[in-house]
Amino acid sequence: MSRLARAVSLPLPPWLAHALRAQRGPVPWNAVTRGALAAGPLLVAALVAGRASLGVVAAIAAMLAGINDRPGSRRASVKRIGVPALAGAAGLLVGTYAGQHLGALALTLVLTAIGLPAGAVSAAGPVASATGTQLLVATAVGAGMPLPDPGWQRVLAFLAGAGWLLALRLALPTPGSLTGDLRLGFRFDGERAAVADVYDAVAALLDAAGTEHAVTRRAALTAALDHAQDALSGPRLRRHASSAAERRLHAQYAAALPLAEAATALAWAGEPVPARAGAGPRRLAAAVRGGTHTGPLPAPDRSAPGLRALDDALLHAAVAFDQGGGGDLHTRRRSPRAVLRTVLGAGGREYGLRVGLCFGASAAVAQALHHGHWYGQHQHWYWLPATAVFLVKPDLGPLASRVLCRAAGTVLGALVFAGFAAVLPRPEGLVALVAVSGALLPVAARHFAAQTAVVTVLVLALVMVGGEPQASAGRIGETLLACAIVLLVGHLPMPGQRGxxxxxxxxxxxxxxxxxxxxxxxxxxxxxxxxxxxxxxxxxxxxxxxxxxxxxxxxxxxxxxxxxxxxxxxxxxxxxxxxxxxxxxxxxxxxxxxxxxxxxxxxxxxxxxxxxxxxxxxxxxxxxxx
CATH class of the missing domain: 1.20.58 (Methane Monooxygenase Hydroxylase; Chain G, domain 1)
Known part of the structure; x- marks a missing residue:
């Protein structure tokens, strides 16, 4: 074998392999539709009203909300999109008035102080992480983005942009959801799909019992249960009209728990189970998706404790499906004290120190360059700390992977935008480019570099719609500088034990x-x-x-x-x-x-x-x- 062939056959280092890995799956057409209808119409309305700057703020909020618009139920999206949006509005308000009344040094200290708790909160979970990220990004935008509007109008525009995306998430039906039984409606299609996936995962684990795939299938069952738990944990929608439908979904989820327990016990035993054991959970999955009765469920052999538990769980599920009643076990019970321990613990402290230090250092460097007129006509100093926020967050991926993907995506996006900006009419062509970028964002979210490229095009288009000159070169330079700062801060020793x-x-x-x-x-x-x-x-x-x-x-x-x-x-x-x-x-x-x-x-x-x-x-x- 040649030296080149041996080099090619060697496995890639983990940090590089992660940077090249992308998620797979069908195109989320519902999210694509929402993305196309989010920022574009907001910009059109603002331009018609003669308030282009507020339209830019609303479009930025819609973009950030679109990044948090993940697959799942509508009820879960209220918290996943709404809570970060409220934090972003607060950050925009604080950043606006701090940027107007504080000098460079005082502003840097304020931004650093905000970064510490915002980073620590990120350790509490995905929603908390998105909340901290949006708080810091909006604070940087408020402090540095040159807008003629007062702070309270910026905040209202920001809330309007995020609220518009959330309204689309709640109101638009999922494609294909209206072709089935119309009595089911479409407001709970995400919850139904999540609960049905649990029953399918139980069946898959039963099929894999006694094989080498049992461990992987058990992990898939855990993921399905986690997803269903999140789908059912948001605020109740249409509380009075849909209470019966909600109770049924809760009962169907609760009925899956003893089935999952029995299937896990059978997989632990390491012996194959009869093929008919998985037929019952699959029929339950079909009943959840179609809103139909379960019909007769095939009873498994009762020759072992696990099989007897499975049979009893199937009987319990059949009763729960018919009666629509059951335990309300969908809520994850995390006390405020437990969350506070997480935020103040070793993980939260490490998050907070790194995010705060990186946010403050990037703001200081950006303002030094800005006041020294190194930026020329493109004085978007807030881009540097805003970019650093996405790069420094440890829960968004490995550091080296984030830096590589961010740099590559920014360069690609800036070059693509420069080409479009040279030929598109203004502002009509730029508004169309914003709408297309918003539609591509849910698909691009499968890889950080692709997402960065789409966001770069969208942000540069918004800058030009707001009346500023083309800024592709500045965007590339600031991103590369942010990458360098984050790499340095990410390797600095911190108090306490690493990891x-x-x-x-x-x-x-x-x-x-x-x-x-x-x-x-x-x-x-x-x-x-x-x-x-x-x-x-x-x-x-x-x-x-x-x-x-x-x-x-x-x-x-x-x-x-x-x-x-x-x-x-x-x-x-x-x-x-x-x-x-x-x-x-x-x-x-x-x-x-x-x-x-x-x-x-x-x-x-x-x-x-x-x-x-x-x-x-x-x-x-x-x-x-x-």
Whole structure:
């Protein structure tokens, strides 16, 4: 084999492989439609009214809301889009008045001070992360964007832009949702799809029992349950008219929990199950999607505790589907105190320090260049801190991958826009370009470089619609400078142990696993609590796995701080699987077999060993210690 062939056959380093990886899936035509109808009409209305600057602000808000417009239910989108938009409006107001009344030094200190808590909050979850990001971006825009309008008008325009996108999300039907049973309506199609996917995932896990695919299918079931949990956790829409439909969806989700438990126990046993075992969950999935009755469900063989639990769960589901009543187990129970611990913990402190330092440093550099007239006629100094915010956030991907994708996407987007700007009529052609970019944004979100390229085109078009000259060169220069700042800050030593975010997620997963195991071994007969604890354990593990995967794809100098975390998470997953198998067996016989006891002891020893290698992060409750 030649030297070139050997080089080509070598695997790519994780940080480069992550930068080249893109998500796959069907085109989200509903999101594409919303994107096309979001910023473009807002700009047209503002131009007709002679308030182009406010139209630009509204279009920016619609763009940011579109970035947060992810697949899922309408009820979940209210929080996912609305909460960051409110934070963005607050940031725009603060940034506007700070930029008007403070000098460069004082403004830099204010921006740094805002960046610290906004970064720390990002550790609490995806919505909190989007909230912190939008707060900082809007603050930078308010402080540096030259607009003739007073602050309160900017805020109203920002809220109008985000509210318009949210209204489209709530009002527009999903393509194809009106071709089926019209009695179902379309307002809860996202919830129905999410709950139906849970039943399909249960069937897939049953099919994989006793095979090498069981672990992957169990992880897919966890993801489906997480998605359904989020889909049902938003505010109630049309509370009085749709209460029956909502109760039915909650009952159908709750009925899936014992099925998921039984399927996990059967997969843990490592033996194949009869093929007909998966037929029942698939019929339940079809009933959820079509709003139909389940009909007769094929009963599995009752020769083992797991199969008996599956049969009982199918009977329970059939009753719940017919009566439309059941437990309301969809809410993730996270107390404010737990969220505060996450924000103030090691992960939150590390997020906050890096985001605050990077946001403040980029603002200082940008203002120094701006006041020194290094920018020439393109004095968009706020681009630098706004770009740095998206680059420094650890939950948005590995640092090297983010920097590479941001740089490549910005250069591509700026060059594409420069070509369009040379031939398009103004402002009509630019407004059309904004509408096209908004439509492409949901598809481009599958890869950070593609998303960056589309956002770059959209932002540069908005700048020109606002009456400023073409600024492609300035956009490229500021992005490359932001990449350099973020790379430097990302590798600076910080107080405390590196990898705080990963260790915090592992600690939460360990605490949830311990709470679940304790409840099961105590012999408590409260199954609703048990299923809630089981859900929290698997969800915390999924979040830890995501954080570990991102950390492992960092450059070697950063990735080494989380070495061994994946092994700890794997042991915790096996522990939760074993706990589930123990729960099903205790329900059936009232006692554990020697195999269950031996497996718990082995996992106790393995967990202690893995934690020791990792550096022994203290897990809440010290699960399985001694």
């Amino acid at each position: 705080g975010g990963v260790r915090a997620r592992l600690a939460a997963a360990g605490g949830a696993a311990h709470a679940y195991l304790t409840h099961v071994l105590d012999g408590a007969d409260d199954r609703a609590t048990r299923w809630t604890l089981r859900r929290e354990a698997y969800r915390a593990l999924a979040e830890a796995r995501s954080a570990i995967a991102l950390a492992a794809a960092e450059l070697p100098s950063l990735a080494r701080h989380s070495t061994g975390a994946d092994e700890v998470a794997a042991v915790l997953e096996r522990l939760v699987d074993t706990t589930t198998a123990c729960a099903v067996h205790l329900d059936d016989t009232g006692r554990l077999t020697p195999r269950h006891v031996r497996r718990l002891a082995e996992l106790r020893d393995e967990l202690a060993e893995r934690r020791e290698r990792l550096g022994r992060p203290r897990l809440p409750g010290q699960p399985l210690a001694g």
